[in-house]
Structures are given as structure tokens and as C-alpha cells.
Amino acid sequence: MKSKVFGIGTHKTGTTSLGDALKILGFAPHCGWGQGNKLIPASYNGNYEKIFKVADKYVSFEDSPWCHGNLYKILYKQFPTAKFILTIRNEDDWFNSLVRWTNNNTGCCKWGKMYHNIEYGNKLSKIRPFKENYVNIYRKRNQKIIDFFADKPNSLLIIDFANGEGWNELCKFLNVPIPKRQFPHSNKNKKPKQRR
Secondary structure: OOOOEEEOOOOOOOHHHHHHHHHHOOOOOEEOHHHHHHHHHHHHHOOHHHHHHHHOOOOEEOOOOOOOOOHHHHHHHHOOOOEEEEEOOOHHHHHHHHHHHOOOEOOOOOOHHHHHHHHHOOOOOEOHHHHHHHHHHHHHHHHHHHHHOOOOHHHEEEEOHHHOOOHHHHHHHHOOOOOOOOOOOOOOOOOOOOOO
8 A cells, every 4th residue: 555645845846747746656546736725724724634534535645735834744643654745946936936827916816815825924915026035934944844854754755856856756755666758747837727
């Protein structure tokens, strides 16, 4: 039986590519952002039982809400044998991609304002003017994750797809064979559909 695998890197760090790669590797059923988005209020309201109930049904996970705040600590406590993958990206590239993806708008999707308010302390509608704050929080969160897993090295993989990492690092970490196909680079320059 495969371990659960949680993608805990923030949005626009290759989370969709990771999800597609996990599906190719057979870590299924997979919980993508479509299913996970429905759990955003539960993650911020501390309704972890609802989150665990969904997590019990899947093997791998990407995007919301798994990449929010300190949820990785709760997930590790609940699923101590799970694997966690922190996708990272150059800070400037990450921020610029986030701005493009959201059209510089915190209300980019149904839960957008809630996400940007809680994660980045941004209660306004625009993102670009707050670059320093976003990048600082992004950097600190990544470091907190690294520190949390420092004494659990077999539980965390840090991977940068934009820097050429892919199958070798992922498959070694998950102890599975490398597939004979190119690594998926998904969701390039795509913007979310506006939801009302």
C-alpha cells in the first residue's frame, strides 16, 4: 500500500505539475484543487475532522487546502507515515506568476479574499503593491516547513521543477521507478476561471 503524499508547496510553485506526476506514478486516487477548494473554510476554521474525512479517501493531494498555513503539522500528526513535498520556486518568479494568475486581484476566485487575507494579511483587492510582504511570508513559511521536518528527513522532499528537478528526485523520494515519459509541466501561464 502506497503512503499518502501531500503537496504542501504554495500556489504557483508547480503544484499542478506535482499532482499530474503523482497520478502518473500511480498515487491514486488523487485529490486535486477542485475537490480541495471546498475544504478551504474548514482548514481556516480548524474543522480538521472534515479534512481528515476527505484525506482518508485519497492517496495523494495537491494545492488547496493542503498547502495552507501550518496545516502540514496537523496532517503529519494525523498521518505520521505520509510523505510531504514542498515545491519551491525563485521568489521573484513565484510572485510575478501569482500576480499574473490572479490578474493582480485577491478576489480571483470564490475563496480568494479569505486566502489572501489569512495567508498574507492582505485585506485589499490588489497584490502587486504588497510584493515585499508576500515574498517575506512565502520565504518564512518555506523555512518553517524545513525546520519542522529537520528531524524527519525521510518525510520531506524539497523540489524545484523550474530549476530542472523532476522524476529523479521525486521517484527516489517515493521509492518508485522512473516512468518512461517526460515530466509533466502543467498549468503554464493559465489563469483561474472567475467564480462568482
